[in-house]
Amino acid sequence: MSLERKDVRAKVDADVHQALAAICLAKGIDIAEFIESVIVPEVRRLVHEATVIVEALPRSGKTGTDRE
Numbered sequence: 001m002s003l004e005r006k007d008v009r010a011k012v013d014a015d016v017h018q019a020l021a022a023i024c025l026a027k028g029i030d031i032a033e034f035i036e037s038v039i040v041p042e043v044r045r046l047v048h049e050a051t052v053i054v055e056a057l058p059r060s061g062k063t064g065t066d067r068e
Contacts (some may be wrong), residue, residue: 008039
């Protein structure tokens with residue numbers, strides 16, 4: 001059983017929307033497909049980057065508070 005895909009919504013200025021629609025028309029895809037092709041790789045890159053950072057940090061056992 002696969003998880004349900006979630007919808008994402010954004011608002012852009014009219015000139016950006018017009019340009020986006022023209023780009024999608026030229027590519028032969030709809031706006032949702034284009035947005036997904038941009039967002040998904042970026043989200044995956046950021047998650048990977050965060051994982052690398054967390055793994056590189058020393059695990060000192062501190063909770064982040066300096067109070068005694």
